[in-house]
Amino acid sequence: MLIAMDGPAASGKGTLAKMLAEHYGLAHLDTGSLYRAVARDVIVAGDSLDDENAAVHAAQALDTGTLNDPGLRTPEVGQAAAKVAKIGAVREALHRLQRAFASKPEGAIIEGRDIGTVVCPEADVKLFVEASTRVRAERRYKELLEAGHGISYDEIHAQIAARDEADRSRKISPLKPAQDALLLDTSDLGIEAAFEAAIKLIDTALLPR
Numbered sequence: 001m002l003i004a005m006d007g008p009a010a011s012g013k014g015t016l017a018k019m020l021a022e023h024y025g026l027a028h029l030d031t032g033s034l035y036r037a038v039a040r041d042v043i044v045a046g047d048s049l050d051d052e053n054a055a056v057h058a059a060q061a062l063d064t065g066t067l068n069d070p071g072l073r074t075p076e077v078g079q080a081a082a083k084v085a086k087i088g089a090v091r092e093a094l095h096r097l098q099r100a101f102a103s104k105p106e107g108a109i110i111e112g113r114d115i116g117t118v119v120c121p122e123a124d125v126k127l128f129v130e131a132s133t134r135v136r137a138e139r140r141y142k143e144l145l146e147a148g149h150g151i152s153y154d155e156i157h158a159q160i161a162a163r164d165e166a167d168r169s170r171k172i173s174p175l176k177p178a179q180d181a182l183l184l185d186t187s188d189l190g191i192e193a194a195f196e197a198a199i200k201l202i203d204t205a206l207l208p209r
């Protein structure tokens with residue numbers, strides 16, 4: 001079984017994807033970490049994020065063993081990831097890795113922005129996870145506080161709104177639900193309730209017609 005999950009930053013899709021992977025016994029890929037890792041490698045190499053060749057080189061040379069680096073989770077790397085994600089050749093190189101993951105015989109759950117629309121249009125189930133910008137900013141603010149990052153709520157709200165705008169309005173692979181995606185709004189749901197709702201949507205979609 002192949003599940004595609006898309007949605008904006010801090011919609012809850014990352015946590016949900018991990019829980020669903022465990023529930024259905026599927027391998028899980030967070031594709032945002034690929035774009036974050038490319039951005040990190042450009043920064044570490046001392047190159048400019050506006051240098052397309054440097055970003056493409058970083059994508060082609062990406063070491064997927066480094067995706068659990070906690071340094072990838074900062075708001076700065078998130079903003080930088082949205083910059084390199086606009087470059088077609090960066091997306092192409094990362095799509096190859098994502099397609100290889102999607103073809104695992106045991107199935108997979110892959111989350112990102114363009115999984116249902118571009119990377120895995122053939123997925124058995126496509127979920128699009130939404131939440132209001134206010135709720136998403138509150139969640140991300142709490143997470144960052146707990147991780148010891150000193151940043152204000154207003155700053156986080158502005159960053160999330162700007163990153164969504166960049167992701168939704170870019171020319172290549174913009175963030176949007178696939179036509180046949182199932183929508184899940186987690187604004188008023190705790191993580192357990194969102195998990196139950198996701199399972200219900202997926203199990204119903206998989207029922208034989």
Ligand code: C5P
Nearest residue numbers: 009031032033035081082085112113114
């Ligand atoms: O999901 P996460 O916040 O880690 O993603 C970081 C950035 O990577 C996003 O804001 C987006 O610009 C980019 N991204 C993308 N396509 C994906 C996953 C992430 O463009 N499939």
